[in-house]
Amino acid sequence: MYLKEYTELKNEELIDRxxxxKTEKNAVILCHNYVRDDVQRVSDILGDSLGLSRRAAATDADVIVFCGVMFMAETAKILAPERTVLIPEKGAGCPLAACATMEDVLEMRRKYPDHIVISYVNTTAEVKAVSDICCTSGNALEVVKSVGEAPVIFLPDKNLGAWVKRELGKDNMILWDGxxxxxxxxxxxxxERARSENPGATIIVHPECPPEVTLAADVVASTSGMYNYAAKHNEPIILGTEIGLTERINRELPDKKVGWMKGSAICSNMKLITLPKLARCLEQDIYEVTIDEPIRAAAEGAIQKMVELG
Ligand code: SF4
Known part of the structure; x- marks a missing residue:
């Protein structure tokens, strides 16, 4: 069946298929917090990129379907090489991850041979393979702190890097311009608008927001951190991140008062994952994610160094 034929089916039939x-293939569906609500609802595990990949590596599923962007599906394959990893839309890339190529990083390493290269998980497998250690938005502070006084090249998100630099007072960090x-x-x-419209609300923003925004917010947190904060607190909360996370929290924690800061904060790359594409993916194994073994093994090393930090 072509994709067009799947798009002509009703949602109920797509969900049945x-x-x-999923049962026939012993598959597990992982879904990022920013993916469309209807896809989140049929998924088995929701979360952020690394949390999902760790869960995938720990399941006994033969097939992992990753509803998210390509670097996330790659990370699942890096951590679970013996499993078949599928992504419903191979064109679901991440412009942030595309900001840094392996050649760019190797060039920087030649220029600054004494620097430790710390890569956000929002990078390609190739970039992870030439990095010393990976980090997430949730553990970036701990990872950078772990290298002590050593100079650092931090990539690819300059806002996340600037937040880490400011929080740790670490001046010897070169920030990638992504x-x-x-x-x-x-x-x-x-x-300012969120504060005036929601007096008393706690304003939480993602560290990928600009420095003046992370400075003005009440809390800076990863998507998992935002979810956990909402689960533990009862005051109104406004989230400065992609709207999909707010949709998930409102669905799963209906007693909480959580809203989004900006309705146009939408990742169109994540929204490329749709129910028709997910049905086609599961029925026809479209598209399989593959990584050359030397690259995969080297990338796994950079991720494992992060994991060992706890
Ligand atoms: S929100 Fe979209 S563009 Fe931004 S880092 Fe995530 S996947 Fe990439």
Missing amino acids: IKTA GCYVHQFIGLEDI
Whole structure:
């Protein structure tokens, strides 16, 4: 069946087909917090990129379907090389991850041979393979702290890097000039509007937001950190991140008062994952994620160094 034929099916039929194919293939569906609500609802495990990959590596599923962007599916393959990893849309890339290539990083390493290269997980497998250690938005502070006084090249998100630099007072960090189009356009005016419209609300922003925004917010947290904060607190909360996380929290924690800061903070790359594509993916194994073994093994090394930090 072609994709067009799947798009002509009703959602109920698509969901039935997804469930049937999932059982037949002993598959698990992982889904990032920013993916469309209807896809989140048929998924088995929701979360952020690394948390999902860790869960994938720990399941006994033969097939992992990753509803997210390509670097996330690659990370699942890096950590679970013996499993078949599928992504419903191979064109679901991440412009932030595309900001740094392996050649760029090797060039920087030649220029600054004494620097430790710390890569955010939002990078390709090739970039991870030539990095010393990976980090997530949730553990970036701990990872950078772990290298002590050593100089660092931090990539690819300059806002996350600037936040880490400011929080740790670490001046010897070279920041890559990359950014996420969803978070870098959240501005001070969005915080001010959120505060005036929601007096008493706690304002939480993602560290990929610009420095003036992370400085003005009440809390800076990863998507998992935002979810956990909402689960533990009862005051109104406004989230400065992609709207999909707010949709998930409102669905799973209906007693909480959580809203988004900016309705246009939408990752169109994540929204490329749809129910028709997910049904086709499960029924026809489209698209399989593969990584050359030397690259995969080297990338796993950089991720494992991060994991060993706890
Ligand atoms: S939200 Fe930003 S970092 Fe995440 S996938 Fe979209 S563009 Fe990439």
